Amino acid sequence: MKSLVSILDGNTFVVSDRSGDIDPSPDFPTGFFSYDTRFLSTWQLTLDGERLHPLSVDDVQYFESRYFLVPGEPTHYLDAKVSVIRHRIIGGSFDEQVAVLNHSGEPTELTVRMEMGSDFADLFEIKNPQRKKGRTCAVVGENHLLLRYERQNFRREVNITTSEPGAIDEHGMTFQITIPPHGEWSTRLHLKTNVLGAGGRDFRDSLRMERSRSKEELERELGQWLSQAPRLGCDCEPLGSAYRRSLVDLAALRYTSITFATQLVTAGLPWFMTLFGRDSMFTCLQALPFLPQMVPPTLRTLAGIQGTRVDDFRDEEPGKILHELRYGESAGFEEQPHSPYFGSADSTPLFVILIDEYERWSGDTDLVRALEWQARAALDWIDSYGDLLGTGYIWYETRNPVNGLENQCWKDSPDAISYADGRLPDFPRATCELQGYAYDAKIRGARLARLFWNDPAYADRLEREAAELKERFNRDFWIPDGEYYAVALDADGSQVDTLSSNIGHLLWSGIVPPDRAAKVAAHLTGPRLFSGWGVRTLATDAGRYNPLGYHVGTVWPFDNSIIAWGLWRYGFRDEAGMICKAMIDAARFFNGRLPEAFAGYDRSRTTYPVQYPTACSPQAWSAGTPLLLLRVLLGLEPHGEHLIINPAVPEGMGRIEMLDIPGRWGRVDALGRSRPQREVETEP
Amino acid sequence: MTGDTAEFFNSVPARAPLLLRMPISGTLQIDLVDGHETEHWYLTFAPGRAMVSRDEQAADAILTLPTQLFREFVTGCSRPNAAVLRNDATFGGDVRLFLALRRFFPTGPGVRDPREVAREKVAARRRTASAPPDRGTGTGNHPEGQERTG
Numbered sequence: 135m136k137s138l139v140s141i142l143d144g145n146t147f148v149v150s151d152r153s154g155d156i157d158p159s160p161d162f163p164t165g166f167f168s169y170d171t172r173f174l175s176t177w178q179l180t181l182d183g184e185r186l187h188p189l190s191v192d193d194v195q196y197f198e199s200r201y202f203l204v205p206g207e208p209t210h211y212l213d214a215k216v217s218v219i220r221h222r223i224i225g226g227s228f229d230e231q232v233a234v235l236n237h238s239g240e241p242t243e244l245t246v247r248m249e250m251g252s253d254f255a256d257l258f259e260i261k262n263p264q265r266k267k268g269r270t271c272a273v274v275g276e277n278h279l280l281l282r283y284e285r286q287n288f289r290r291e292v293n294i295t296t297s298e299p300g301a302i303d304e305h306g307m308t309f310q311i312t313i314p315p316h317g318e319w320s321t322r323l324h325l326k327t328n329v330l331g332a333g334g335r336d337f338r339d340s341l342r343m344e345r346s347r348s349k350e351e352l353e354r355e356l357g358q359w360l361s362q363a364p365r366l367g368c369d370c371e372p373l374g375s376a377y378r379r380s381l382v383d384l385a386a387l388r389y390t391s392i393t394f395a396t397q398l399v400t401a402g403l404p405w406f407m408t409l410f411g412r413d414s415m416f417t418c419l420q421a422l423p424f425l426p427q428m429v430p431p432t433l434r435t436l437a438g439i440q441g442t443r444v445d446d447f448r449d450e451e452p453g454k455i456l457h458e459l460r461y462g463e464s465a466g467f468e469e470q471p472h473s474p475y476f477g478s479a480d481s482t483p484l485f486v487i488l489i490d491e492y493e494r495w496s497g498d499t500d501l502v503r504a505l506e507w508q509a510r511a512a513l514d515w516i517d518s519y520g521d522l523l524g525t526g527y528i529w530y531e532t533r534n535p536v537n538g539l540e541n542q543c544w545k546d547s548p549d550a551i552s553y554a555d556g557r558l559p560d561f562p563r564a565t566c567e568l569q570g571y572a573y574d575a576k577i578r579g580a581r582l583a584r585l586f587w588n589d590p591a592y593a594d595r596l597e598r599e600a601a602e603l604k605e606r607f608n609r610d611f612w613i614p615d616g617e618y619y620a621v622a623l624d625a626d627g628s629q630v631d632t633l634s635s636n637i638g639h640l641l642w643s644g645i646v647p648p649d650r651a652a653k654v655a656a657h658l659t660g661p662r663l664f665s666g667w668g669v670r671t672l673a674t675d676a677g678r679y680n681p682l683g684y685h686v687g688t689v690w691p692f693d694n695s696i697i698a699w700g701l702w703r704y705g706f707r708d709e710a711g712m713i714c715k716a717m718i719d720a721a722r723f724f725n726g727r728l729p730e731a732f733a734g735y736d737r738s739r740t741t742y743p744v745q746y747p748t749a750c751s752p753q754a755w756s757a758g759t760p761l762l763l764l765r766v767l768l769g770l771e772p773h774g775e776h777l778i779i780n781p782a783v784p785e786g787m788g789r790i791e792m793l794d795i796p797g798r799w800g801r802v803d804a805l806g807r808s809r810p811q812r813e814v815e816t817e818p
Numbered sequence: 819m820t821g822d823t824a825e826f827f828n829s830v831p832a833r834a835p836l837l838l839r840m841p842i843s844g845t846l847q848i849d850l851v852d853g854h855e856t857e858h859w860y861l862t863f864a865p866g867r868a869m870v871s872r873d874e875q876a877a878d879a880i881l882t883l884p885t886q887l888f889r890e891f892v893t894g895c896s897r898p899n900a901a902v903l904r905n906d907a908t909f910g911g912d913v914r915l916f917l918a919l920r921r922f923f924p925t926g927p928g929v930r931d932p933r934e935v936a937r938e939k940v941a942a943r944r945r946t947a948s949a950p951p952d953r954g955t956g957t958g959n960h961p962e963g964q965e966r967t968g
Binding site for chain 2: 288330443445446461463474504519560626
């Protein structure tokens with residue numbers, strides 16, 4: 135695969151090759167995308183009919199890139215008489231300046247051509263290529279080319295204008311130019327997308343959403359975002375660069391939701407540039423100590439679109455929190471269920487958990503009170519529709535046999551949940567971490583009910599139910615021989631006996647009794663699960679283990695951050711530190727940007743973490759990972775109006791200093807330091 | 819206007835105490851288009867309350883759609899979010915009012931409680947698994963198993 139360059143602004147993004155060109159690609163997401171539609175699938179620059187070759191690419195900012203190009207193959211390289219600089223900015227719209235430079239002492243005549251086209255593919259059609267059902271047409275204007283797609287009332291347009299005059303046809307623009315000696319010619323191409331709604335206007339205008347922003351506005355926004363975050367000073371350079379990278383990537387992944395015209399975080403480039411319930415809430419949980427402003431819009435949006443009825447196509451039930459929201463053609467025409475789709479069994483308890491965690495940090499009681507009704511509906515879901523079999527657990531089974539998700543937990547690939555011998559269990563399934571989340575949601579819901587909803591009876595009930603769930607869970611999921619928790623129960627209530635990383639989430643939820651926690655911690659840091667670069671999703675002796683399997687052997691940074699948080703909760707600071715250190719070591723190999731997943735090979739076999747082939751990057755909850763690791767290393771925990779700081783920094787990491795941590799206490803600083811290396815001191 | 823639609827609007831105020839328990843306020847104008855005729859309805863929402871009116875007034879949001887499509891919403895046969903995404907219904911203004919309205923639309927006809935379906939399926943599979951060999955029908959995963967009741 136050619137190496138690709140991506141720039142993005144929330145759910146608007148461009149993926150091109152290293153010359154800045156976009157070649158038609160029916161099954162890979164190259165192109166210019168916005169709100170799940172590909173608005174450009176062809177964008178090829180030629181000089182006298184020849185494609186150009188990159189000398190270098192400069193990703194100036196996440197929303198800006200520059201390409202330095204010359205005609206001719208680099209292998210036949212002679213001093214170039216002409217070079218081209220493409221400067222591209224994405225800020226809701228897409229702008230590209232094409233500059234052609236004449237380096238000779240003679241005037242140069244050239245034909246500059248930009249080939250342009252759009253297949254208006256829906257992102258889901260790129261995953262599974264199929265013929266478009268609507269019609270595409272091109273309208274040629276004096277200085278613009280309009281490309282339009284129509285299917286019944288559904289209409290998408292992209293209007294491409296040029297600042298310099300040229301010959302415009304249905305497939306692009308041609309410029310016959312003469313450049314004086316040592317001179318330059320340039321044109322600015324501006325692309326405006328239209329998603330037509332009420333009265334033929336763009337729906338974003340109807341909802342008073344901000345549209346395109348200038349480079350200056352984008353830079354100002356990024357500067358503000360970064361200045362609001364606490365400042366990190368540390369001896370460990372990879373940690374410092376991972377922190378900065380995370381802050382910038384989370385800024386890049388923000389987009390303006392149609393639903394509330396507020397800013398939400400998309401899940402990951404290029405496949406998941408939209409709102410996911412689970413991903414956005416985990417990202418908020420990871421980022422809360424540093425970027426608390428991400429939380430209220432996420433909670434409000436998820437509450438606003440909470441399930442209201444039973445809908446089999448969308449796996450919707452009353453009280454359920456959504457899984458995935460899409461804006462494209464396939465969602466509109468119900469060829470895909472994402473309008474929104476509710477196929478996740480964890481987003482509903484996570485919603486209650488995030489409300490509580492947010493209040494503990496921010497003291498924002500208004501939001502907790504405003505969301506009372508939706509939080510209660512979520513808690514009700516756990517014991518009603520969530521408990522499909524009436525056995526006191528959250529179960530899942532899709533009711534959409536065509537395009538529903540089989541596994542409705544974070545490990546949602548079809549082979550993710552298996553017995554140790556590799557067989558796949560029947561549905562419905564009850565994975566262990568779902569029960570942990572349900573337990574935590576009840577405990578936290580009880581706190582909210584007692585302190586903010588003025589309903590102590592409800593609080594008592596939730597606490598009683600949580601205690602019963604904990605007892606039941608520890609009876610039914612614990613595997614005495616292996617001394618760990620089964621990854622799931624199958625439809626018969628029997629244990630799905632694989633050893634998996636899911637048990638780490640149980641520590642985070644607090645459903646593990648103290649006398650079993652040490653066993654769980656030992657498994658997480660033992661050779662079957664711990665690769666040296668992190669905790670694998672599945673143990674090496676499992677039937678389906680594959681170090682390159684998406685959820686069956688790879689290491690997920692997000693998963694590891696939650697596991698480290700869980701280990702911290704039970705006081706396993708050394709084990710938590712070991713995971714934090716492994717992750718930060720890995721981040722160094724990705725320039726501070728942890729990918730979605732990397733291979734589960736043992737660290738002793740590979741001297742670097744091998745990237746999973748189609749991992750999304752940047753990915754929101756991978757970007758959130760260094761933030762949560764910092765929380766764990768510094769031992770940050772709100773307690774009443776104060777922030778507890780109890781650092782445990784692994785050997786060799788030196789000093790970690792976090793200044794201006796925001797919260798109900800105003801702003802406070804935290805300082806941690808590695809313990810002295812005693813071994814060194816005792817050496818002769 | 820048909821019975822379904824009138825009945826729906828009439829039922830809104832009585833259902834509001836149960837369905838509108840979150841902070842909300844504002845007026846949603848619903849324009850139902852039937853050929854050249856357009857009917858205007860105004861729903862004013864507040865926490866636990868909803869008022870329905872046909873009298874022209876200022877609105878914070880407007881939902882415009884064919885009368886027939888609205889009928890499909892109120893009977894649960896069609897879903898408003900998807901209709902807006904494919905531009906069969908258009909919307910402008912404060913989205914919270916649209917999402918509040920959505921809460922009043924019912925589950926579609928013939929949709930069963932998923933718990934009932936799952937429990938029947940598991941019970942049927944257990945029966946098949948424990949049935950004597952001469953009566954056993956092979957796979958317990960047969961999709962028709964969902965349709966049979968015990």
